[in-house]
Amino acid sequence: MIVLGILLSIAAIGFFCWLLFTLAVFALxxxxxxxxxxxxxxxxxxxxxxxxxxxxxxxxxxxxxxxxLGLVRPLWARLLIALAFVAPAAIAGYHATHGIVKHTMPSETWQLVFSVVGAIAVGVTAFARVTGMAATGPSIQSPARV
Incomplete structure (x- = not known):
C-alpha cells in the first residue's frame, strides 16, 4: 500500500506539473x-x-x-508583448512550485530556491509557447521573380 501511495503521489505531481506547463500561456x-x-x-x-x-x-x-504578435514587426515590441504573457505565467509557476515544496522541505531557503527555479522553468516554457504561437501564423513571402 505504501508503494501504491508513493506511485500515485508521483503521478499526481507529474499530472499537475504537465497541466501547469501546458496552461502557462493562458495565465494572462x-x-x-x-x-x-x-x-x-x-x-x-x-x-x-x-x-x-x-x-x-x-x-x-x-x-x-x-x-x-503576428502584426508587430519590431523585435523589442514583440518581446514586450511576449513578456506580458510570460510574467503572469512565471508568477503562477513560482506559487505552484512553492505550494508543492512547502510540504516537502522544512528549510525556507531551499523552498525559495526551488520556487524560483520553478518560476524560471514555467516562464521559459511560456515564452517558448508564446513565440510558437507567433510563428504559426501565416507567413508573408515575396512573389518569385522570373
Missing amino acids: PSFAGITAGGWAHHTGAGWLGAILIGLVAAGLTLGLGQLL
Whole structure:
C-alpha cells in the first residue's frame, strides 16, 4: 500500500506539473477574465453576466495578444508583448512550485530556491509557447521573380 501511495503521489505531481506547463500561456487571459468578471459582478451584472464578461475578456486578451504578435514587426515590441504573457505565467509557476515544496522541505531557503527555479522553468516554457504561437501564423513571402 505504501508503494501504491508513493506511485500515485508521483503521478499526481507529474499530472499537475504537465497541466501547469501546458496552461502557462493562458495565465494572462485568465487573470484578465477573472478581473473583468469580478468587476462586472460588483457592478450588478449578476453571475451569468459576470461569467460571460469574463469569458469575453479572456478571449479578447488571448486573441489580441496573438494578433499583435503576428502584426508587430519590431523585435523589442514583440518581446514586450511576449513578456506580458510570460510574467503572469512565471508568477503562477513560482506559487505552484512553492505550494508543492512547502510540504516537502522544512528549510525556507531551499523552498525559495526551488520556487524560483520553478518560476524560471514555467516562464521559459511560456515564452517558448508564446513565440510558437507567433510563428504559426501565416507567413508573408515575396512573389518569385522570373
